Amino acid sequence: MAWQRKILRVNLTNGTCTPEPLNMEWAQDYLGQRGLATKYFCEEVDAKVDPLSPENKLIYATGPLTGTMASTGARYSVITKGPLTGAIACSNSGGYFGAELRFAGWDMIIFEGKSAQPVYLHIENGKTELLPADEIWGRSVWDTEAILKKKHQDPMIRVSSVGRAGEAQVLFAxxxxxxxxxxxxxxxxxxxxxxxxxxxxxxxxxxxxxIRNPAGFMQATVAAKKVLANHPVTGQGLPKFGTQVLMNVINEMGALPTRNHRDVQFEKAGRISAEAMHEPRPTDGKPNLVTNQACFGCTIACGRISKIDETHYTVLNRPEYWGASGGLEYEAAWALGAATGVGDLEALTFANFICNEDGIDPISFGATVGAAMELYDLGLIKEADVGFPLTFGSAEVLTRLAELTARGEGFGKEIGLGSKRLCAKHGRPELSMSVKGQEFPAYDSRGIQGMGLAYATSNRGACHLRGYTVASEVFGIPVKTDPLVTEGKPGLVKAFQDATAVFDSSGLCVFTTFAWTLADLQPQLAAACEGDWSMEKLALLGERIWNLERQFNNAAGFTGKDDNLPQRLMTEPAKTGPAKGLVSGLDKMLPEYYELRGWSKDGVPTPATLQRLGLPA
Amino acid sequence: MTTQAGVRVALKLYASLADYLPAPARRAHRLDLELPAGTTIADVIGQQGLPPAMCHLVLVNGVFVPPGERAVRALVAGDELAIWPPIGGG
Incomplete structure (x- = not known):
């Protein structure tokens, strides 16, 4: 079966926790996690809902392989309507929480309504209760976890929480x-x-x-783990260097967005790279990187654990930040570094710690700071508005804004609106480097053309994890394609988007796809889950999920016009590197993409497409 | 008989390949080389003792050079040859 067949519905308005059986018919069509929770969400929530109103719902969802012995079976997702974008939001996390939720017997939690007072949900297997959050409201994520473990006298409790940024409703909390x-x-x-x-x-x-067939499942997972172990990327590259190895690669390729995408190469990229994290510091002789770390059940272990130089200005006389904690991944290092022009590795690590401590997205935060710095550079934001100059490249500005934004204070409130609203407020909406209101990750679509289409069509706004064509255009996985051309990219983007939707719905990590294809996932699902889990069914499943998300967005008011990129990427050619002179060729790719998807010229799934996928019109 | 002038190129090695650079060059991940004209990418890989199987991502001036071209692609003055082992990220 694999599913626990049980969801918990929590009505925050009434203060009730009610178990319900999982809809197994839907599980056959949407698998779990991203797909299944999106189905529940679309069935229960009006697409026009105000994301921050009690009528919006918030779903915590695991996949059928979460918490199993499958490698990377750590994942859970949070599905809701996103306040940054107004689109469907689905954010995926690892660690140990998702597996623990499954161990307690739950596939999913649906939160609805709004509590009159701050509360937290305590789950101990089948016992579920909403408890007052007086002791933890106003506290950071880090404090919250420590307080709850102490209160419940159980160091093995797993905690998922918001920090002060979530409480302040920072739009990228x-x-x-x-x-x-x-x-x-x-x-x-x-x-x-x-x-x-x-x-x-x-x-x-x-x-x-x-598990439906335990012996078969063990056999399938062992075989799949061997594939990961023997692959040089998942067996060696990611454990040692993490995702951060990309900093120098993407910079060399001229696709590293720099200073709010004004440039495509960052002169200080080497200082904030994976290699730099390994180098002993001149001050204390120790490297920034302490070790790598794995999430539950993961045999890759790409996570970074870092320690900040105790003499660095950010943590001087602040011993609470001297411990080893979550270090820089590539996207965070790019956003906090290249996007703002800051080349101080320790400052970026500190800003990253703050993002973790109080719960903000480092990608949107760093990119919004980059946009604010450009607005300041153009004289549209004044020093008097902020209290200090927003100079590109200033580490002090970055770290100060991180603390202000994470706590919803001062000019941090403006940064917390995200770049779209910030740039519109100052009369230059086109300077927001975003799609559907969500900021780009770390690849410039002038230098990696497929990513432009992937960003423009991503259902949750600009995102690299919805269709990571970098795998093909840069790494050669599964085949090498030329990053500077648009030919063939619509099919590539669609294939990545659909396959990723399946992985995101299984409970496993998309990083396995550097070594695995759906053919490696399929035997694990087939052994674990009742029903037909053929390759054909999985291919259809991914496409169905993608179209369901698209339908939600269309119902929310999005149209094909929102499948767009900022003017800068379409009209200002890259200044240096291999892409010098190029702009994004999105206009060449989008019509073919719509055709491959079976959508109208306006980006609407046709009745025939919906019928083929078993989706209601 | 005329002697062809040498060409100056930069070799950049990253991730685990940086260990193949002389110690003083490791921090910058860069070694400036003076090569006889006509030296190919594969020649440099061989001369520096790099395991060919580890030379996965090979870029010249940021542009990928497929494996089949590395033995015939001669480097020219000012070229920047950057090499990585198999990598992934995101």
Missing amino acids: AIVNDLHRAAGRSGVGAVMGSKNLKAIAVRGTLGVGT
């Missing part, structure tokens, strides 16, 4: 579990904060004893 793993994007933390829901503390001791 994250939900953080296990101190530094996050459902980071689209502002899911703001929705949680809007409901006066501070945290979920869960302890599960039941395990996942619902």
